[in-house]
Amino acid sequence: MRQSSLLDIISPIMVGPSSSHTAGAVRLGLLARNVYDNPVEKITFRLYNSYAQTGKGHGTDKGLLAGVLGLGVDDVRIRDIFHSELAKNIDYKFEYYNDFNRHPNAVDFIFDGKNKMQISGDSIGAGEIAIRKINEFSVKFTGKYNTLLLVYQDVKGMISRVSTIIQAEDVNIASLHCDRSGKGETASMCICIDGDLKQSAIDKIKTIEHLDMVRYVRKLEN
């Protein structure tokens, strides 16, 4: 799905010092916030490998928190995010790990409080990112496409029911990724699309039987 664009080469406008360790961290935070889609009360950030080792000097911790709070990669408030008004109302902490099974720049967002959710992602270079896991499900999306995320009971015909609604909107599917915890158990679907889905289409998808969760995650602007 990688498309190299000349605009990508001369961007982003960002707070330094590292595209992977700072801008990538903000973007991972933003995407995790959009997937969670609830007010953030309590969160633990687990940083792995290079993110854990050099994160402090690169402001990775600040970037992750700033993203979860909704700041963009070019927001100068990132520098002092720990002392900002925005950060006062949430309970956050950071943990640091070494794990060679994980990407060099990996992070888990563990949302706690009324709504619990665990989201894992990697910063894969030059500010590009990928969300790899939501709770126990593997997913793959990068914030470059508007993305529809579904968690549902593993029943026959679910893909065709969802794709029929998307097709009726004249929207093209760029990629489709499914996973399940076991046959007939809980399953997940991650659909990246070209263009945009209308709210009415998303509402229609929500009426499909056996769905536990529907999220429409918009692509990142910067």
Place this chain on the structure above:
Amino acid sequence: MNINTFDELKAYCEKENKKIFEAAQEIEAQKNEMTVEELRKIVKRNLDAMKDAIRSGLNSSEKSFSGMSGGDCQKLQAKFNNKPSLLGVIFEKITTYALATSEENARMGKIVACPTAGSCGIVPSVLVAVSEETGAMEDEQINALITAGEIGRIISNKVQLAGAVAGCQAECGVASAMAAGALAQLRGEGTENILYAVALAMKNLLGLTCDPVCGLVEVPCIKRNPFLAVHAVTAYELASAGIQSKIPLDEIIDTLEQTGQLMSPALKESSQAGLAKTKTGLKLEEEFYAK
């Protein structure tokens, strides 16, 4: 329309009788479903952000979080005020602008990654310094920045522009090649000489490792920016004299990729060797982790 190599770019520009930036902006606008004017507006926004970063950096002596950098740009400006550069005002501006931007990056200021944050001082310093001194209009500066972006795009088709993948040759090295091409465009060179400027700059930086002390984008990255900005000017001067690269540009990019693959992972942004593991590098690391 897909252009994947510099040979394809050159052939397309010749066939359509277009400059590199004209071809690039049309194809790119179409891909992004926008007009050329809209695309140029985005490029202008980034150009303005580059100028803001230079301005902020010139006026600050604040240290980075690690304490390893900050203040050198002020020193260099003071030196030039006291004793002008042997090479004139453009040299003074390029070196101070590159340091200003890179120091600003290290202290978590706002910069434009071009192509990366660690190499963010190279293209802007050359482009802005030369434009100021030669009176290049904003439109011409945008043309040059689009040229730089197109050069980086074609290289990134083959090589991921990340120190962890291919070393600093793929970050500051590619930035210097982009700056050389942008400068050649700014000075009115044709497609052939623009691409020779890119080739000469890139060829001379093959094998550059990425061995940052403490894994931070500071030592040696910050000072490398003014060095490689000036390096881009050398490449432009040679190419504009009609000096050609014996090895064609696409083959140089293949070599960039191959060299990146052959380079030990210890020298690719892992801080496991090189400057990061010198006696002093280790001491700085110890101090940093105790912080």
